[in-house]
Amino acid sequence: MKPLSSEPTNQMRPFEQSLPMGLLRARESAMKVFRPMLADHNLSEQQWRVLRALSARAEQLDAGELAEKTFLLAPSLSRILASLEKRELIERADDPADQRRSLISLSGNGADLVSRIGPTSEALYRSIEEAFGRDRLKRLLAELSDLAAMELHAVRS
Amino acid sequence: MKPLSSEPTNQMRPFEQSLPMGLLRARESAMKVFRPMLADHNLSEQQWRVLRALSARAEQLDAGELAEKTFLLAPSLSRILASLEKRELIERADDPADQRRSLISLSGNGADLVSRIGPTSEALYRSIEEAFGRDRLKRLLAELSDLAAMELHAVRS
């Protein structure tokens, strides 16, 4: 039944059910699981992304690579690196090939911290997998990846 | 033999493929489509969420309802409402039943602005639907909704 047939054709859809809001809600729901654990270690979500990116490979990364991996803009990353360096969780070394870059890596303290948090983080992730379904979650991630990879052209009004 | 100082465990999954990062990437990709249009009208994503929420129903909303619908925290919403009021896109009226609340609604200017942006926004949304698949997008939104609705308990380390 269509009781609203008299509404204008350019009626906007309820924004609560829009894709951006759906993605926002889903992400907030997922992060609610992880944030208390990070708070226990005085880490923001963004700081944790940096530490995780540096722990993924044992090698050094420059700020550009790190920004790409953590999905942080350069100015935010600059401030975050300064604070992590002050806390002695990361270290910087000059790049001998390019004086503009510095090579960033986990410090011993940083590696220890990641090691302490890692198991809990994995356990939380597995609890999401169990609640939602492992294969189902895998399919969802694949769909999200396809969506992100789409070439969408912006149109200006 | 393993050294006593712990190395980052390799048992963590690559965080680039984690659920939080997947959701973040997907959302950024979707918002890239809409942000230029909003920028043309000097609106942030958050300001647009407020205007959209107020236009969805012609009725007045208090700040609490608005915060829930727009997924904004109260302090952010307070500042955004102040700026929208200064631009005369919204209006506030005293709630006769409760002096703590004020009832917020679109001004004439605000309603006009939403009317001007609405068609372009809908067109962009349809372009995403076409590129990704209408039914496929509907299924994705349903999955995201299920994920957000899950009761996930945080665990502290």
Place this chain on the structure above:
DNA sequence: TTCATATACTTAACATGTTAATAGTCTTAG
């Protein structure tokens, strides 16, 4: 070599995210 341009990062300025504290207003136990 020299100089204009590009690149990598940082800093600046302001909006928003986030938690804690504050100020009014409402509600209700006593």
Place this chain on the structure above:
DNA sequence: CTAAGACTATTAACATGTTAAGTATATGAA
């Protein structure tokens, strides 16, 4: 009716998001 506590919104303080400008280094054309 009063006072204590709860509720609603705002303000404060600091981290992060975002765009623009600035600094230092690298690159390439003449």
